[in-house]
Amino acid sequence: MPTNFVKTTEQDSKYRHLEKMPVHELLVNMNNEDKSVPVIVEQAIPQIEKLVEVVVEKLSNGGRLFYIGAGTSGRLGILDASEIPPTFGASPDLVNGIIAGGKEAITNAVERAEDSKEQGWEDLQQYNPTDQDVVVGIAASGTTPYVIGALEKCKEQGIITGCVTSNENSPLARVADYPIEVVVGPEFVTGSSRLKSGTAQKLVLNMITTSTMIRLGRVKDNKMVNMQLTNEKLVDRGTKMLMKELKIDDYEKARTILQEFGSVMKAIKEAKN
Template sequence: MNNRTTEQASLYDHLEKMSTGELLKNINNEDKKVPLAVEKALPQIEIVVDKVVEKISKHNGRLFYIGAGTSGRLGVLDASECPPTFGVSHNLVIGLIAGGDKALRKAVENAEDDTEQAWKDLQEFSISKNDVLVGIAASGTTPYVIGGIKAARENGLITGCITNNAGSPLSEASEFPIEVVVGPEFVTGSTRMKSGTAQKLVLNMLSTAVMIKLGRIKGNKMVDMQLSNKKLVGRGELMLMEELKISQHMASTLLEEYKSVRKVLEIFKNKPEK
């Protein structure tokens, strides 16, 4: 008998008999429950954010995510978006997935069942007690993730987790668990749905709050974003136009010269008028 919420039977049945409109409406009704479940976990998320900020700011530490399947992909996604969004090093937030990067596109058989592989994978990054490790697993039972968290804790690291079952083995193994219980999935056991959405919301909160507290946002602007395409250059120009009250041509010229919204603002924001 399985008592895990993520594996409980869907509240809906005979899905194949529903019209397209009914399917979409019912999936949407289930999705509406997710942010309310996340809200209940805000105190847990707050603790992890503050621990990560402390380790990065005071100990030159890093944030690691480990997961398998959808959970692993979401961790890698969040980590990969930090450099372009906040202008930080690719080595500051690191996401690892069971089975390696090839598992991002295609499932790797049995990769999540190895209890020792996560810690081996983390060794390649010289992980230490200055770092924070967050394990992600909807079920809270993934051996790859639990094994990595246990080994990290034994080695003096701060550990957290994001899971969708209360009182799971992963929560018990983690020092600072985040539990977002979203209830049974629309398709029974399909944790890529509500559970995955909840994990994405928590990861958004976690990395964004950390970066804001580390000073990577000015006002409400991504002043450290990488100017890697025309859209982002245009966004940077708009920021400068609004902040410095200058023309688009001048903003473009300054960005071309200094290659950074923050640098331009630091140089010209408080510059005394002649």
Template sequence: MNFIKTTEQDSNYDHLENMSVNELLTNINKEDQTIAKAVEKVIPQVELLTTQIIKKLTEGGRLFYIGAGTSGRIGILDASECPPTFGVPHDLVIGLIAGGDTAIRKAVENAEDSINQGWKDLQEYNISKKDIVIGIAASGTTPYVISALKEANKHKIITGCITMNENSPLAKTANYPIVCLVGPEFVTGSSRMKAGTAQKLILNMISTSTMIQLGHVKGNKMVDMQLSNHKLIKRGIKMIVNEIDVEESLAKNLLLEHKSVRKAIQFYKNAKNK
């Protein structure tokens, strides 16, 4: 089958420089409205990969995201939000980017073209077949990502990917590919736009569903969240008040003592049942 980079195809719009600000915003938004539908179509693919992730993490493994440029940054963003949101260790979900931490803020020249560095970066974490790796690349052709997944496959490590081009080399490499066809970008080739948004939506689905299945959400509340600022402490107090029907002052004392919504609720319930 032919490999066509839809992410590189001409925009559906032209003469952008002649548009008014309102026209630009309206047309970008019009394109953005197609993204959720594109993601909806790949839910079966997302489910297959997420099921494997839950299995590996339940058995003590870790989840790795690996990408370059925007794709790498989006992976790092999702990974970095798991500890504060769900109270999990920082080394449970790990995001890697071509060029290392410097590339998070500033593009590193030729980093994504390396066919050796991706696997080296994974080896820094002593990756093994207990773990699982998701390669993220809108184009599906990034050497840094593809070569890392190929080596992971050789070492019997389960691989997945998120890409926006059908029949891409990356999609053919991953055990569990997610191919989300968002079509041409508003600015031709600017995959930080629709493709990047779709990647973020998919990663939201994967990590949130995984953490819920691992027991880090109770009802619809983040009971294991880290209490790292006043806003989160207030949210935690409200959760406790609603869950065990106590005065706010007691809820606050319980939370500050136990440093966890879950532990505060459990302590109160255990004490009450004695």
């Protein structure tokens, strides 16, 4: 670990005696801390842009995106990955989330799962990663062995790597080809990186996948034209999109067309052929 490396995520909260604060004061103070997160993420946009550019390139040529993390970081990666198929109609294996401890760790802490430097790569191996893929490690601390070990092996195999961390100059950032550092500072509850660090990670992951899907043509204008029609709300939304795009006045007619083709994009393409 670098001798000048300091974990700001482990520094004492600037707030004291939280147990004595009234609820209103707790909420105001937490909200004040949260307000700083988007500004810090904004400062990392140049780093995020570099990673997105390479993700778009790789996915355009048949590659995949992997997130790998432990605890909150791993759960956020799985959350982001799981929302890509329904939101953008992409294949479920295009964006993948891997968490230390496996499926059990999504809802329950798995003891010492993040401490193995070999297990991350072993878990990744189940997907047969190649140099066409991109692997992004997520770790607020920037020191999680499970994540660092996986990225080190990826580099040995010529697989492009990125990371999202909340500490500057961390071991994880040093091993990643495209590090993203969102240094949000000490947490409201000392060391609880599910707070500002987790919020920053969620914002960054949103930016990575949403901008990638847009660049891959899965959004038209500002609409989710490839979304999966999995409930009545989405069918209604898609019907209204189709009515506007194809200038159809009859709601039921547009709905029938939508359900025939299964997505707004497919219906639009067929209508214009």
